Amino acid sequence: MSANSTRMGSFRRVVQRNDEKWWVPVPCVPSSGLTEKARKHLRHKRECANQIHKAAMSINNSVLSEMEIPDSYMASLPKSGRASIGDPIYRYMYTTEKFSPEYLLDCLNIASEHEALELADRVEASMYTWRRKACMIHSKSSWSMVKDLMSDVDRSDKNHILAERAESLLFSLKQRYPELSQTSLDTCKIQYNRDVGQAILESYSRVLEGLAFNIVAWIEDVFFVDSTTRNQD
Structure with missing residues (x-):
């Protein structure tokens, strides 16, 4: 063993984590743990990265909501x-008088991000199916036309009520799982989008969102190792 590695071994302690992301490097901290000044500095950086992450996520969601829904997505919606x-x-959703999306999510016992994303896709598809049905009396099929007609829909209509409840359920689902991957609709919008400005803003905010999230996660890893190291001492 080299002198340099010996010095490193005496100065830093590596704590092995038992988690699924085995390929992620484990941080090293001094054997006595981080200084209070270092912890304060990292907390500040974590807060900054967290604010950037929230802003980037908000921008990305806003851009995606402004993108036109492709006709191919509307055509692929289930009939029911x-x-x-x-x-x-x-x-x-249909029988309860006071709909609570949070209560419904609690009852579903979602066990993984994959299950959450699958549910988001199904809820989103049902939402647009009900919206389309609510506007069928106008005999216009394209989404741009359906969107223009939503303000004229009878708000006591069953399909309109179900669509609103599906929208609130989707919102609560995304709030509960903020790191959820893009839904099938989001992916479809990006694929068929022809607005260069929206494409640049969406991709830039998505990359920035991912980078900020990783920075926060890496800092949390350092705090985890620091806490474990100090507790061992």
């Missing part, structure tokens, strides 16, 4: 919103 989300969720 009920079939898309399943009977248990549909019954609660």
Whole structure:
């Protein structure tokens, strides 16, 4: 062993983590842990990165919401919103007088990000299916026309109520899982988008969002190792 590696070994302590991301490097900290000044500095950097992450996420969501929904997505929607989300969720959304998306999410016991994303896709598809049905009396099929007609829809209509509840459920789902991957609709929008300005802003904010999230996660890793090291001492 070289003199340099010996010095490093005596100065730093590596704590192995038992988690799924085995390929991520484990931080090293001094054997006595970080100084209070270093911890304060890292907390400040974490807060800055967290604010950047929130801003980038907000910008990305805003840009995606402004993108036109491709006709191909509307054409691929199921004929029944009920079939898309399943009977248990549909019954609660349709029969309950005071709809609570948070209560519904608690009952679903979502176990993974994959399950959450799958649910988001199904809820989003059912939402647009019900919106389209609510506007069918106008016999216009393209989304741009449907969107223009939403203000004229009878708000007591069953399809309109279900669409609003699906929208609130989707919002709560994304709030509960803020790092959720893009839905099928988001991916479809990006694929068919022809607005160069929107494309640049969406991709830039998405990259910045991912980078800021990683920085926060890396700082959290350092704090984890620091805490473990000090507790061992």
